[in-house]
Each structure stands twice: as structure tokens, then as C-alpha cells.
Amino acid sequence: MRRPLRIGLIGLGVVGAEVARLLLVEQKTLSAQAGRPLEIVAYSTRDPHKQRGVDLSKLPWVASPAELAAREDIDILVELMGGADGPALEAAEVALKARKHLVTANKAMLAKHWAHLFALSKKHHAAIMFEASVCAGIPVVKVLREGLAGNRISRISGILNGTCNYILSAMAERGIEFADALKEAQNLGYAEADPTLDIDGWDTAHKLIVLAKLGFDPAITLEQIPVKGIRDITLADVQAAKVAGKAIRLVASAEKKADGTYAMEVAPKVLDAAHPLAPVSGPMNAITIDAQPVQSCTLIGPGAGAGPTASAVLADIIDLARFDILLEGPLYLPR
Ligand code: HSE
Numbered sequence: 225m226r227r228p229l230r231i232g233l234i235g236l237g238v239v240g241a242e243v244a245r246l247l248l249v250e251q252k253t254l255s256a257q258a259g260r261p262l263e264i265v266a267y268s269t270r271d272p273h274k275q276r277g278v279d280l281s282k283l284p285w286v287a288s289p290a291e292l293a294a295r296e297d298i299d300i301l302v303e304l305m306g307g308a309d310g311p312a313l314e315a316a317e318v319a320l321k322a323r324k325h326l327v328t329a330n331k332a333m334l335a336k337h338w339a340h341l342f343a344l345s346k347k348h349h350a351a352i353m354f355e356a357s358v359c360a361g362i363p364v365v366k367v368l369r370e371g372l373a374g375n376r377i378s379r380i381s382g383i384l385n386g387t388c389n390y391i392l393s394a395m396a397e398r399g400i401e402f403a404d405a406l407k408e409a410q411n412l413g414y415a416e417a418d419p420t421l422d423i424d425g426w427d428t429a430h431k432l433i434v435l436a437k438l439g440f441d442p443a444i445t446l447e448q449i450p451v452k453g454i455r456d457i458t459l460a461d462v463q464a465a466k467v468a469g470k471a472i473r474l475v476a477s478a479e480k481k482a483d484g485t486y487a488m489e490v491a492p493k494v495l496d497a498a499h500p501l502a503p504v505s506g507p508m509n510a511i512t513i514d515a516q517p518v519q520s521c522t523l524i525g526p527g528a529g530a531g532p533t534a535s536a537v538l539a540d541i542i543d544l545a546r547f548d549i550l551l552e553g554p555l556y557l558p559r
Contacts, residue, residue: 317341382501382510423453
């Protein structure tokens with residue numbers, strides 16, 4: 225077997241703890257999938273003593289994420305801290321400059337610093353992998369980069385936030401108030417550390433930007449998207465829609481127009497029951513990609529939560545473990 229892939233892990237929240245747990249408990253199976261042992265070498269989190277259902281006490285804890293990113297004994301940095309700037313960005317920069325591949329779920333950081341991070345990736349021949357940044361368990365990044373690589377994409381649309389979809393469907397299906405549904409989504413580990421990112425539509429916008437950069441043009445920026453969230457939607461709104469045979473969903477869309485410009489939007493929509501997004505319920509997400517020659521392709525799956533997000537992180541780690549030996553530049557270049 226090839227030498228181990230040595231992992232530095234920063235961030236042990238809901239997702240980080242699940243990734244660590246699976247890397248320890250499923251070590252044998254995951255290593256067999258990867259073709260080489262996968263080993264967490266060290267980790268960084270604010271409070272190493274907090275109970276998380278995973279025992280990392282035998283591994284070195286490093287207080288500073290950037291210090292961990294610079295360690296010579298790691299091959300890849302797995303960043304699951306979140307935050308567009310600050311320690312997550314600093315650690316990502318340190319890792320890429322030291323030619324360590326980066327695996328991240330951090331859509332806010334990618335949406336804001338895409339050009340900068342991919343310039344570092346290119347310059348230092350270190351890959352950035354970010355399947356977990358969009359729609360958790362749905363492998364949409366892989367689909368855009370690989371499965372549809374030969375297509376001209378005309379439209380990307382769908383439900384990209386599990387928390388909002390959970391809230392809207394809980395209000396419709398169980399008649400509970402917005403604030404109670406949000407609390408449930410937080411307890412289930414769906415919401416961001418700052419849930420206003422979810423309910424005000426920004427988390428959806430960050431994901432739409434990542435998809436639009438991948439599918440259309442890396443130069444597209446967040447400022448081009450009008451963003452409206454679901455904060456003002458009341459139980460009465462949701463129930464009135466239900467009585468009329470409709471459903472309210474937070475919908476994201478990005479379309480390439482005939483003149484080459486883009487129409488993009490994040491906003492709640494009242495959908496007819498027959499609309500394909502109307503029955504998408506709970507933390508599920510759905511994405512439709514219209515493209516030629518494939519025509520149209522829809523992906524549906526869990527868009528938030530520890531397990532589904534860990535699934536995406538593990539896929540990226542395994543990809544790197546398999547292909548690292550062939551790597552001469554960024555694993556994938558944006559279109
Ligand atoms: N807060 C996000 C959501 C987590 O609810 O979709 C997954 O990105």
C-alpha cells in the first residue's frame with residue numbers, strides 16, 4: 225500500500241467531529257477506498273476538552289489553525305471551522321503556500337476569496353477541494369466539474385439551504401411557528417453558527433456563487449446576486465399557500481442569457497404543487513442544471529447535517545489520496 229495520507233483537521237463542530245469520528249471508526253474501510261491509509265495527524269479546535277462523541281485525546285492538539293496548517297507532517301488541511309475571513313482564511317493560505325492540499329466546506333470563504341485562493345492553488349500546485357461547501361450530501365461539485373464537463377451550462381437553479389427548507393416545510397406540515405422551526409433546525413445541526421446567514425439567504429447566495437463560478441465564469445461575484453431570505457415569512461403566509469395548493473420555497477437561480485450576461489437571484493417563491501421543487505421537504509436540497517448536450521439533470525439529497533456533509537468531506541479526502549501522486553497543478557481548474 226502507498227504511504228499514508230496525513231491529515232490536519234481544523235474545526236471540530238458538528239461536521240468536523242463527524243469527519244473525525246468516521247476517519248477513526250471507519251479507518252480500515254476508508255483507507256481501502258483511498259488505496260492508502262488515511263490518518264489524522266493533529267487537530268485544532270478552540271476547546272479540546274469539549275465532549276464531541278469522538279476521542280482525539282491521543283493526537284496532538286494545536287492551538288493555532290495556521291500553525292497546524294504549516295506542520296511538515298501533514299499532506300492536506302481539512303478546514304471545517306467556517307467564517308469567510310479570520311483564522312480559517314489564514315490557515316487556508318498557509319496550507320496552500322506550503323503546497324498542502326485544502327479540503328474545505330467553507331462556502332462563505334470561497335464566495336469571498338475564490339480568486340485569491342485559486343491563484344495560490346495554481347502558484348503552489350496545491351488543490352482546493354470543496355464538495356462539502358454546496359448542498360452537503362449532494363455531489364454537485366463533482367457533477368459540474370466532471371460529469372457535465374463537456375456541457376455548455378445555461379441555468380443552475382434549486383433549493384440550496386437545508387435550514388430554510390426545514391423551517392418552511394415544518395411550518396407547512398406541522399403548523400409550527402418560524403422561531404420554533406429554526407430552533408429545531410439548530411438542534412439538528414443544520415443551521416450555520418450564525419443562523420442569520422441561513423434565514424437571510426446569504427448561505428444560499430454563497431452556494432449559488434460557488435456553482436455559478438464553476439458552471440459559468442469564475443469572475444462572477446456575490447454582488448451580482450439580489451438576495452432575499454425567509455425571515456419575514458409568517459405561519460399565516462405558509463398556511464395560505466398550503467390552502468391554495470402551493471408551497472413556499474427559498475429558490476436560487478443563475479441563468480446565462482443570450483447576450484452573455486447573467487440573471488441571478490435568491491428569493492422565496494410560491495410554487496405550484498406540480499413544481500418539481502414543491503415536494504422537496506425538510507433538510508433536503510435539489511439542484512437542476514440545464515445544459516447542452518445533456519439537456520437537464522436534477523440532483524436531490526440531504527443538504528445539511530453532520531452525516532451528509534461528512535460524506536462530501538470524505539469524498540474529497542479520498543479523491544486527494546487517490547490522485548495526489550498524479551498531481552502537477554490544481555486538481556481541477558475552474559472553467
Ligand atoms: N446551514 C447550511 C444549510 C448547512 O442549512 O444548508 C449546509 O451548508
